[in-house]
Amino acid sequence: MTARSSLTVVLAAGEGTRxxxxxxxxxxPVAGQSLLAHVLSAAPDGAGASLAVVVGPDHEAVALEARRARGDAVTFVQRERLGTAHxxxxxxxxxxxxxxxxxxAFGDTPLISAETFARLRAPLKNGAALAVLGFRAADPTGYGRLVVEGxxxxxxREQADASAEERKITLCNAGVMAxxxxxxxxxxxxxxxxxSKREYYLTDAVTIVRSxxxxxxxxxxxxxxxxGINTKTQLAEAEQVMQTRLRKAALEAGVTIIAPETVYLAADTTFGRDVTIEPFVVIGRGVSIADGAVIHSFSHIVQASIGKNASIGPYARxxxxTSLGEGVRIGNFVETKAVELEAGVKVNHLxxxxxxxxxxxxxxxxxxxxxxxxGISKHKTEIGAGAFVGTNSSLVAPVKIGRGAYIGSGSVITRDVPDDALAVERNQQNNREGGAKRYRELKTRNKKPKGG
Known part of the structure; x- marks a missing residue:
């Protein structure tokens, strides 16, 4: 049997003044992804599915995000705001x-799932003309009530129009329809x-269908x-719900998260087997963590690929x-950007x-x-396999350090170093016998007494 085709219209024209x-x-964003992108990723996809996003005038940034999140999205402009049906x-x-x-659907409901969209479509297959998504509100005040018979x-029924008996209903309108x-x-x-507002309300569709x-x-x-997200407070509440979902999913997939409530994940984070995440780790968009990796406390990771059995942090950024191969060690207070570290590389602290x-x-x-x-352009440093770079060295790019080369501690390297060469760049050390003692005596002699 041929699958049913679908069109999802996502309303995203609101100004969001609150x-x-x-x-x-x-x-x-919620979990590193825009509210709109969350909704679009949950909407039906694949063969027979199409997507339309309604944006406001002069909201090209919203249209661009829609196309970035879903390449099949087509955008339409609502030039006047005359209600949801309009x-x-x-x-x-x-x-x-x-x-x-x-x-x-609505572009400000990031927690809706693909499974819910599928459940909403199911009655249409069985002959219904309209399916409305509802929820049982802890406090239904202000919500439209769903009046059901059988x-x-x-x-x-909107709150203002509801009778005293109808206001007791806790089944409320979520706004999403099929x-x-x-x-x-x-x-x-x-x-x-x-x-009273002379607007066209989609909720009136129920009456039309019945007629x-x-x-x-x-x-x-x-x-x-x-x-729905209308304020920064609601945005923070949605973030909490999303983080709880993501942590639960990671734990169920076998990730060890020692203190889940302290760890922040992105919606697109991927994990291998036997990954361990210590407390107070922040993982942003575009991160993949392979089997056996350990992310130590207080590390912050964005758009990075971490190889098998790598060790990161603590306090790494x-x-x-950043692309890290198998067994890479990143020490505490290390920062990386636009790097490729092959297997077994060690980058120690600071x-x-x-x-x-x-x-x-x-x-x-x-x-x-x-x-x-x-000060004007970025330049690349290349360090060969098996090279050793001593403590407190500065490598001034563009520069190449050869395979097996050795850089002496405290060096400032401005020229290429051949394979297996030893490079040391320091001023000659000058020891002055008794100099420290004479310095202290001079400073003490010239020091004024306190209160003088």
Missing amino acids: MRSAIPKVLH AVLAARDAIARGADDLLV DQLVAI FDGRRALEIIEKIGNAN LGLEAVVIETSEDEVR LRPG SYIGDTHIGANANIGAGTITCNYD
Whole structure:
């Protein structure tokens, strides 16, 4: 049997003024990914699935994010804000193509899942014209109530219009809906604006469906899953929920997280087997951690690939473009950026390694700095396999350190070092016998008494 086709219309035109930010609301991040990207990643994908995102005027950044998150996303502009039904009809051209199922979602509900979208579509296959997503609210005040008779949804009653009995209902409207795509335009176009705000409300679709003798039903989900984000407080609450989900998923996949409540993960973090994460670790976007790696406490990692059995930190910072091979050791207070470290490399504490390639089993001593920036451009350092760089060395890029080369501690290397060569760059040491004693006597003699 051919799978049902779908169109998901994601409404993302809101200004988000309560966020008090110059950034459009749907671009604020949760777990390293925009609110909008979370929704788009949950929406149906693959064969027969299409995606439309409705954005506001002058919101090109939102359109760009939609296309970045889902290459198949097509954007439409809602030039006037006349209600949710009006927003959906901004994507009229896409709806008119007649997908089997039309899903309507919101760009500020990052916790919704692909499984929930699938459950919402299921009644359409069985003949329903409309499925509305609902949740049981701990405090239903302010929410539209879902009035149900038997297994049928008969109305969505807004708080202001609800009777005393209806206000006791805890089953509330989440706003997300699924329409029979063959009837969707007919239903939505019948929605009027005979209300105090003169706006076209998608919730009126229930009444339209009933008037046409068609079936409307409710699908329930958790209150957490349909949290809408309107304030920074709600953004922080959503982050907490997402982090709890991600930590649980990692633990169930076999990752050892010693103090889960202190560890922050990104939505796209991937783990191998037997990974250990110590307390107070922050993992940003684009991080993969292979089998057996250990991330020690207080490390911060973004856009990095960590190889098998690597050891990171404590207090390490891995910046974008870091690629670490098997068994690499990154010590405490080490920072890396745009580097490739082959298997067995050791970078000891208090070092900065940037724009660098290091061959297998090289040893980088404590306090080593790759001087990659000349004030105008970045330059690369290359260090060969098995090389040894002594403590407190500065490697001024562009420079190449050969295989098996040895750099003496405290050196400032400005020229290439051949394979197996020893390079030492220091001023000649000058010892002055008795000089320290004479210095102390001079300073003591010239020192004024306290209170003088």
